[in-house]
């Protein structure tokens with residue numbers, strides 16, 4: 001883009017016989033009519049593209065600019081500034097009034113407009129995970145960030161903003177600058193929290209959907225020395241000792257909260273719940289035997305189940321999980337209709353420009369085709385959703401999920417907090 005823009009500017013410089021100072025995020029320079037050259041000057045502190053006219057007479061070939069101090073500093077929207085420049089400055093110049101043809105103007109605006117869009121991302125993209133580091137969402141995000149990097153042409157940095165069942169992090173993204181440099185990776189809690197909280201701080205309308213990512217089953221687990229050895233023993237133990245058992249979760253609205261509450265309700269017990277900012281730290285306490293039971297995603301529990309450092313009782317998917325073949329489903333264990341899949345989606349704040357959304361979506365789709373990402377996620381029991389990794393599919397899914405959960409909670413008598 002720079003070369004084409006440079007020729008437009010050179011044309012202007014030539015017509016006006018003035019030097020044009022160009023400030024771009026990659027360079028600062030002075031274009032002058034006598035020579036097809038930009039002298040590189042130190043990079044400006046403020047990155048946006050800007051144009052200005054040097055009031056001194058145009059330099060001739062071989063001359064060196066003393067300074068590139070512009071008479072008129074033009075920042076922000078380059079198209080607007082260019083028009084302003086042409087109308088108000090160049091045309092009033094005595095030496096050679098500039099007659100810029102409509103074609104050149106259109107060409108210029110197209111080049112500059114296209115340039116602005118083509119530049120996303122301008123810096124690393126922050127992928128917000130609304131839970132602690134080391135947990136299941138974080139695990140997905142870190143692999144996904146790595147897989148998106150090539151396609152996006154920029155680093156994707158994972159930022160953990162845990163608390164209040166994920167609503168703090170989600171709200172943070174809802175309020176972030178909508179320029180595509182802050183995105184959200186969240187799961188089913190995006191829709192459940194909208195009716196579990198009176199004011200979750202956001203709504204579906206606060207976002208631009210990018211696409212669905214994957215679906216993760218949950219597992220019911222306990223500390224390694226917990227007395228129950230299978231799901232039947234677990235049910236009996238919990239019924240007899242409900243007041244002695246603690247249930248870890250990641251706060252109201254989190255997947256672990258949803259699954260744990262459904263399980264406790266299904267067997268009719270009321271357990272002491274211990275909320276964390278994510279199931280990463282909750283898992284640490286389970287491994288340290290400070291809490292007893294948890295329902296958590298296979299993206300966090302698989303390795304511990306395989307290593308035998310936790311006891312596992314069942315999976316919440318309809319079918320058994322291929323990587324954990326010994327674990328029965330909840331349905332097999334007698335919990336008719338107990339099926340919870342933790343779908344994950346990616347969003348950007350409302351108002352994020354279309355070109356940035358398209359690039360993000362492309363990067364997401366490319367990541368879902370990435371062999372290393374596929375293997376890692378499937379190894380942790382996740383199902384990738386490449387056919388639904390698009391804005392419409394995520395919007396439709398959320399529009400179906402939000403009222404569905406609202407109705408379920410209402411029926412169950414769950415009051416919003």
Ligand code: ASP
Pocket residue numbers: 131132135136137138189249250253254255256257277278279280297
């Ligand atoms: N997925 C969350 C985490 O990453 C926990 C949850 O939703 O239960 O910690």
